[in-house]
Amino acid sequence: MDYTEAWTVYSNSTVTGPEEEPEELCNLDPNPVEAITQTYIHGIICAFGLIGNLLVIVTYIFYKRTKTMTDVYLYNVAVADLIFVVALPFIIYNEAHSWLMGSAVCKMLRSVYSINLYSGMLLLACISGDRYFAIVQARRFFGTRSRTLIYSRLICSAVWVFAVALTLPTLIYTECVEEQNLWAGTVTVMCQLSFRTSQKAKLMKVLVPSLQMAIGFLLPLLVMVFCYSSIVYTLLRAHSTQRHKAVRVILAVVVVFIVCQLPYNVVLLDHTLSLFKERSCDAEKLKLKVLAICRSIAYLHCCLNPILYAFIGVKFRSHFQQIMVDLWCFSKKYIYSSRASRATTEVCISGFKTSDASNNMSSFTA
Incomplete structure (x- = not known):
């Protein structure tokens, strides 16, 4: 999710007097090659994410009679990822063309990624917690997990409500904004965050990405690290022929989560901290390019989840x-x-x- 304007004024030299030329405009639009490459990458993510998550959903509904807590969490993760990959072509279109679908669809589109981020990441944390209780606390909760299936549905409902609540700022402040491309001499309509006052812009442009990083990344990461490290410790103490395979699967889950989400969140944090500082045009172009690459890597998680949590x-x-x-x-x-x-x-x-x-x-x- 981008938090910058398509056109911004950057200072490349110090203004010494009123007769100096005005600061030049910086064109932050990606070049055509980068835009086409990103479109193809997002298209591949969309195709694989659609197939993988549909298979998980079909399996849960038609081929799974006895459902566990983890199954319920997996089903909801697949639904969240499926909603996102269905919206991804519209996101791609919005990045490359003028938005023609109206304000209501615009708000829904920009909110989908946020809802997917919060619900998907928190549900992955719930899966790690469920596995923690099933393996590390197996004796304490023996015979009770099968009777707590209703609680997993309540937890999933609470996660969805919480994700929607955290998405409200994006939903409220997303609008269709006309932008004039001075280089091409055209006017395009963009679906993006828009604010009436500078104070509100400063607040929301820090609050929204901060919530994404704290609740959509750091909190699930801490839960997963604690739960899975406890599980690995328990498995290594157990005399089981399957323990090494289980440990490898757990390490794969954690490593993929970190590889996909950490770069984007680090770059997003750096980008947020420098929003209200003077930046050179070249530095800003490089930063936005790195942000776009890391965002595409983060999108990969929606098509890797079925492999890591189900197909294995x-x-x-x-x-x-x-x-x-x-x-x-x-x-x-x-x-x-x-x-x-x-x-x-x-x-x-x-x-x-x-x-x-x-x-x-x-x-x-x-």
Whole structure:
């Protein structure tokens, strides 16, 4: 999310008198090559995120009869990521073209990323907490986790409400703003944060990214580090042949989270701290370029979540294989003749029932 104007006045020299030339305008628009490259990257993220999160949702709804707390959290993470990847093409369009869809859609578009950030990151923290209680505190909570499934739904509801509440500043202050491109001689409509007074602009341009960094990154990171370090310690003490694989999976989860989110948050923090300082045009161009790259890396997390939290699990992979079999069977129904179609339908129904029969597994994340 960008917090700067497309056109800003920067000082490259000291003004010594009234006869000096006025400060030159700095064009912060990305060059065409960078814009096209970023569009392709976002398109790939959108495609893989759409497929992966849809598979998680389909598995949860149609192929998972017994649902655990982690399953509920995973389902909500997939929903949050799916909402974001569906909105991503509109975000790409807004960055490259004049906004034509009105103020209401503009507000919804700018709010989607914020809601996804807060809800997704907090739900990942909930998953780490659930695994902490299941492994580290297993004896204390033995026999009670299956009866607390309702609490996971309440926690998810609370996370969504909290995410929407934190997104209210973005929702309120996002507007369609006309910007004049002095180099091209055109006027474009941009969907971005806009403020009536400079005091409010200073407050919100610091408050919004600060909340994102504190609640959308630091809080989940601290929870994940505590929970997963305790889990790793417990697993290393246990005499289990699967402990090394479990430790590798946990390390992968933490490393991917840090690699995807840390660079963007560090750059965003530096960018926020320098918002109200005088910057040279070249330095600002470089900073915005790095911010755009780190933001794209952060977007990657929405298509990596299904792999890290679901596809790694043996039980989920078995459901995924059954989905592929069922899709193949049902596709043959529309290709072959009516006689072959009837035979194919019987196979598909049999396969689907087999999938249902295996739904007694406790979690597709294991």
